[in-house]
Amino acid sequence: LRIELLLTGDELTSGAVSDSNGGWLASRIAALGERVARFTVLGDDLEAVAGELRAAASRADLVVVSGGLGPTLDDLTVDAACAAFERRAVVDPAQLERIRQRFASLGRQLTPNNERQARVPEGAEVLGNDFGTATAFVVRHGGCELWFLPGVPRELRKLAEQKLLSGLRERLEAEGVFRCLRVVKCVRIAESHLDHAIAPLLQRHPHVRYGTIAAFPEVQARFVAEGGSADAAKTRCEALEREVRQVLGAVAYGGEADTLASAALGAIRSKGWKVAVAESLTAGLLSAQLADVPGASDLLLGGMATYATGLKERWLGVSPELLAREGPVSEACARAMAEGILARSGADVAVALTGLAGPGGDGSEHPPGTVFAAVAGGGAHTHVVRERWLLGRNEVRRMAAALGLDLLRRRALGLPA
Amino acid sequence: LRIELLLTGDELTSGAVSDSNGGWLASRIAALGERVARFTVLGDDLEAVAGELRAAASRADLVVVSGGLGPTLDDLTVDAACAAFERRAVVDPAQLERIRQRFASLGRQLTPNNERQARVPEGAEVLGNDFGTATAFVVRHGGCELWFLPGVPRELRKLAEQKLLSGLRERLEAEGVFRCLRVVKCVRIAESHLDHAIAPLLQRHPHVRYGTIAAFPEVQARFVAEGGSADAAKTRCEALEREVRQVLGAVAYGGEADTLASAALGAIRSKGWKVAVAESLTAGLLSAQLADVPGASDLLLGGMATYATGLKERWLGVSPELLAREGPVSEACARAMAEGILARSGADVAVALTGLAGPGGDGSEHPPGTVFAAVAGGGAHTHVVRERWLLGRNEVRRMAAALGLDLLRRRALGLPA
Numbered sequence: 001l002r003i004e005l006l007l008t009g010d011e012l013t014s015g016a017v018s019d020s021n022g023g024w025l026a027s028r029i030a031a032l033g034e035r036v037a038r039f040t041v042l043g044d045d046l047e048a049v050a051g052e053l054r055a056a057a058s059r060a061d062l063v064v065v066s067g068g069l070g071p072t073l074d075d076l077t078v079d080a081a082c083a084a085f086e087r088r089a090v091v092d093p094a095q096l097e098r099i100r101q102r103f104a105s106l107g108r109q110l111t112p113n114n115e116r117q118a119r120v121p122e123g124a125e126v127l128g129n130d131f132g133t134a135t136a137f138v139v140r141h142g143g144c145e146l147w148f149l150p151g152v153p154r155e156l157r158k159l160a161e162q163k164l165l166s167g168l169r170e171r172l173e174a175e176g177v178f179r180c181l182r183v184v185k186c187v188r189i190a191e192s193h194l195d196h197a198i199a200p201l202l203q204r205h206p207h208v209r210y211g212t213i214a215a216f217p218e219v220q221a222r223f224v225a226e227g228g229s230a231d232a233a234k235t236r237c238e239a240l241e242r243e244v245r246q247v248l249g250a251v252a253y254g255g256e257a258d259t260l261a262s263a264a265l266g267a268i269r270s271k272g273w274k275v276a277v278a279e280s281l282t283a284g285l286l287s288a289q290l291a292d293v294p295g296a297s298d299l300l301l302g303g304m305a306t307y308a309t310g311l312k313e314r315w316l317g318v319s320p321e322l323l324a325r326e327g328p329v330s331e332a333c334a335r336a337m338a339e340g341i342l343a344r345s346g347a348d349v350a351v352a353l354t355g356l357a358g359p360g361g362d363g364s365e366h367p368p369g370t371v372f373a374a375v376a377g378g379g380a381h382t383h384v385v386r387e388r389w390l391l392g393r394n395e396v397r398r399m400a401a402a403l404g405l406d407l408l409r410r411r412a413l414g415l416p417a
Numbered sequence: 418l419r420i421e422l423l424l425t426g427d428e429l430t431s432g433a434v435s436d437s438n439g440g441w442l443a444s445r446i447a448a449l450g451e452r453v454a455r456f457t458v459l460g461d462d463l464e465a466v467a468g469e470l471r472a473a474a475s476r477a478d479l480v481v482v483s484g485g486l487g488p489t490l491d492d493l494t495v496d497a498a499c500a501a502f503e504r505r506a507v508v509d510p511a512q513l514e515r516i517r518q519r520f521a522s523l524g525r526q527l528t529p530n531n532e533r534q535a536r537v538p539e540g541a542e543v544l545g546n547d548f549g550t551a552t553a554f555v556v557r558h559g560g561c562e563l564w565f566l567p568g569v570p571r572e573l574r575k576l577a578e579q580k581l582l583s584g585l586r587e588r589l590e591a592e593g594v595f596r597c598l599r600v601v602k603c604v605r606i607a608e609s610h611l612d613h614a615i616a617p618l619l620q621r622h623p624h625v626r627y628g629t630i631a632a633f634p635e636v637q638a639r640f641v642a643e644g645g646s647a648d649a650a651k652t653r654c655e656a657l658e659r660e661v662r663q664v665l666g667a668v669a670y671g672g673e674a675d676t677l678a679s680a681a682l683g684a685i686r687s688k689g690w691k692v693a694v695a696e697s698l699t700a701g702l703l704s705a706q707l708a709d710v711p712g713a714s715d716l717l718l719g720g721m722a723t724y725a726t727g728l729k730e731r732w733l734g735v736s737p738e739l740l741a742r743e744g745p746v747s748e749a750c751a752r753a754m755a756e757g758i759l760a761r762s763g764a765d766v767a768v769a770l771t772g773l774a775g776p777g778g779d780g781s782e783h784p785p786g787t788v789f790a791a792v793a794g795g796g797a798h799t800h801v802v803r804e805r806w807l808l809g810r811n812e813v814r815r816m817a818a819a820l821g822l823d824l825l826r827r828r829a830l831g832l833p834a
Binding site for chain 2: 010011012013014015016017018019020022023024025026027028029030035036037038039040041042043048154192211213214215216220222274277279281282283284285286287288290291292294296297300301302303304305306307308310311314315344345346391392393394395397
C-alpha cells in the first residue's frame with residue numbers, strides 16, 4: 001500500500017507548534033509493517049490543501065489528513081475536500097445532533113460556528129467522533145481512501161486506533177499479507193556498533209527486513225517479517241529477535257511499547273522495590289520521566305533536584321569536606337547523593353546524577369559534558385559511572401537522564417552497570 | 418518568496434523520531450516575516466528525494482533540505498541532488514581536508530565512509546560545516562536556491578543561523594522588503610478570548626497582518642508589519658503590540674525569544690530572588706523547565722518531587738493531621754508544600770503543585786484534572802489557585818507546570834495571581 005499523510009495548520013508551518021500527529025501515525029502504521037511514503041505539511045490555505053488532496057489521491061492508496069475540522073473560519077479542510085473532489089458540503093443531521101448533545105452535557109449552548117463542525121463532503125462516510133466535537137469522515141476517490149481526522153492529538157489518536165488502524169490491519173490480512181514488526185530498543189550503544197552486531201545474523205533470516213534508527217538518546221533495530229499467516233510472520237520475526245537480543249545483551253532494554261523509563265520501572269516493580277532520585281544537572285528531568293509512566297505512583301517515592309551546591313549538603317547530607325575536596329561534579333559527590341537520597345526517602349534503590357551540562361566549564365578539571373551517575377541500594381554496593389559527551393547542553397542532560405534510568409534498570413535486573 | 422522545506426530520513430517516516438528541524442526552520446523564517454509554504458518529509462529513498470527536489474525547485478524560490486549527508490550508504494542526499502539536477506558528484510578537496518583535520522583533533526582515523534561526507538554535486542556552492550562532519554552546500558537550479566544542511570539539529574541550527582537566515586534577511590532588504598514580526602505569548606487565556614480582545618484594535622493598523630496560534634499549554638498572537646524601511650516596519654508593529662499588551666495585561670508574558678520559564682526567571686532575577694519548587698503530580702517537570710533556561714543555576718536553588726504522600730510530611734513538613742483531614746490534593750496541602758519548600762531551601766520565593774493528573778480519581782471529592790498551585794514568599798501572603806482541566810494525564814501535568822511558572826512570574830512582577 002502507498003500511504004501518505006497530510007498535516008494542516010498555520011501553527012505547523014509557522015513553527016509555533018511541532019507536529020506530533022505525523023510521527024505518531026507513522027509509528028502505528030509501521031507497527032503494521034507498512035511504511036508511510038510521505039508527509040506533507042501545509043498551512044490553512046484552501047487552494048494548497050485542495051491541490052495536495054488531489055495530488056495525494058492520485059499517488060496513494062491511503063491518505064490520512066489531520067487538522068482543519070474545527071469551528072473557525074480558518075478550519076477549511078471540508079471545503080478543501082469539496083473543492084478537490086467536486087462535491088458539495090452538507091450538514092450531517094446525526095452529527096449535528098451529536099454535537100448538540102455534547103454541548104448540552106457540558107452545559108454550553110451551540111453557536112453557529114459549532115454547527116460548521118457537522119459539515120462533511122456529500123457522499124463521505126461519516127465516522128463521527130466519540131472524543132471531541134469535530135466530525136471525522138472518509139472520502140473515496142478513484143482507488144484512494146482519504147481519512148479526515150481532527151488535529152487535536154488525543155482525538156486523532158483515539159479515532160485512528162478505533163477505526164483506521166484496525167481497518168488497515170483487516171485490509172492487509174484480507175489481501176493475504178501477514179506481517180510482524182519487532183523493535184529492539186537499545187541504550188548506551190552507537191548505531192554503527194548496533195548494526196555491526198546484528199548484520200552477521202541476517203543471512204539466516206531472508207524473510208525479515210531490517211533497519212537501525214537513531215532515536216536520541218537511544219537507538220533502535222527494527223525487523224519486519226512477512227509470512228502466509230500471522231503466526232508464520234510472528235515466528236520468523238521472533239526467531240531473529242531472540243538471536244539479536246542474545247547478541248546485544250544488556251544494551252537491549254525493550255520493545256516497541258517500552259520506554260527506558262517504563263523498562264526501568266518494570267524491573268523495579270518485579271523486585272517489589274520503591275525508587276527515589278537525586279538530580280543536579282538534570283534538575284527533575286529523570287523523576288519527571290519516571291512519573292510519565294502510568295502506574296508510576298506505586299513505585300516512585302520522589303526526588304530531590306539539588307541544583308545549588310548548598311542543597312546537596314542540606315538536603316542530601318553530602319559532607320562539606322567532600323564538596324570542598326572533590327567538588328560537586330565528582331564520583332564521590334554522585335555516590336554521596338545516591339546514598340543520601342536512599343536514606344532520606346526510605347526507597348530500596350536510588351539513582352543520582354551530577355555533571356556539567358555546559359557550554360561553560362566550572363573551573364574544575366572536568367570538561368563540559370562530563371557526567372557522574374550513581375546507583376545505590378538494591379542489595380549491592382553503590383556504583384558510579386562516568387561519561388563524557390561532546391554534545392550541547394540539552395543533549396547532555398537528556399543523555400544523563402537516560403544513563404540514570406539505565407543504571408536503575410540494570411541494578412533491578414542484576415546486570416552490571 | 419515561496420519557501421519550502423524537505424526533511425529526509427527513515428527515522429522520520431517510520432515515526433521513530435519526531436522532526437524538530439522543520440518547526441525550528443519555520444519559526445526562524447517566520448521571524449523574518451516570510452512563510453514556509455510546505456514541508457515535505459520523505460524516507461531515505463533516492464528516487465523519491467530526487468523527484469521531490471525537482472518538483473520543489475520548480476515551485477519554490479528557496480528550498481531548505483535537511484538530512485542524508487552522513488557517512489553511511491543510506492545517506493543519499495548528494496546522489497539525489499545529482500540525479501535531480503543532472504550533475505556529477507565530486508569530492509571537494511578542501512572539505513576532505515577539513516574532515517581529516519576534524520578527525521585528527523578527536524584522535525580518530527578517517528575511514529572511506531567518512532570520505533563520502535566530502536562529496537558535493539559539481540558546481541555547488543560549498544558551505545562546509547564548523548559544527549560537525551557533514552558538508553553543507555547550496556545548489557542553484559533555474560530561479561531556485563536549494564540549501565542542503567545536515568539533519569543533526571545542532572548542526573542545522575548553527576549553519577542556518579550563520580549563513581541561511583542572515584542571507585535571507587539581506588536578500589529581502591535588497592528587494593526593499595522590510596518587515597517586523599512581533600509575537601505576544603500568553604498563558605491562562607483561551608485562543609478565542611485572545612482573538613476577541615485583539616480584533617477591535619486591528620482596524621487602526623492596516624499595515625499589520627495578525628493571527629493567533631494555539632501552542633499548548635500557551636497561545637500566541639503574531640503580528641507582521643511591512644514598511645519602506647526596517648524602522649518603519651518596526652514602528653508600525655510595535656505600535657500595535659503596545660496596544661495589545663495593554664489590553665491583555667497580565668496574561669501576556671513575553672515575546673518571541675521568551676519561554677514561560679525564562680519569563681518567570683527573568684522576573685525573579687530582577688528582584689534579586691532565589692527560587693525553589695515543590696512538586697507532586699508534575700514530579701520534577703517544573704524544576705526541569707526552569708533549569709532549561711541558560712543561567713538558571715544562579716537563580717534556581719532546587720526542588721523536591723514529593724510524589725508519595727509520606728514524603729510530603731517527611732521532606733516538606735506537611736502535617737499528618739492536615740494530610741488526614743484535607744488530603745494531599747487540597748488547597749491546604751499546596752499551601753503547606755509551598756511554605757515547606759520555602760523554609761527548607763532558603764529561597765525567597767517558592768511554588769508548589771499538587772493535583773490529580775488522572776485518568777483515575779483518588780477517592781476524594783476532587784475529579785481528575787484538579788490542580789492546586791501555591792506561591793509563597795516574595796514578601797506577600799501565600800496564595801493558592803485551584804484549576805480543573807478536562808484533559809488527558811500528560812496535558813494536565815503540562816498545564817500545571819505552566820500555571821506554577823505563571824504564579825512565580827506574577828509574584829515577582831507584583832501582579833495578582
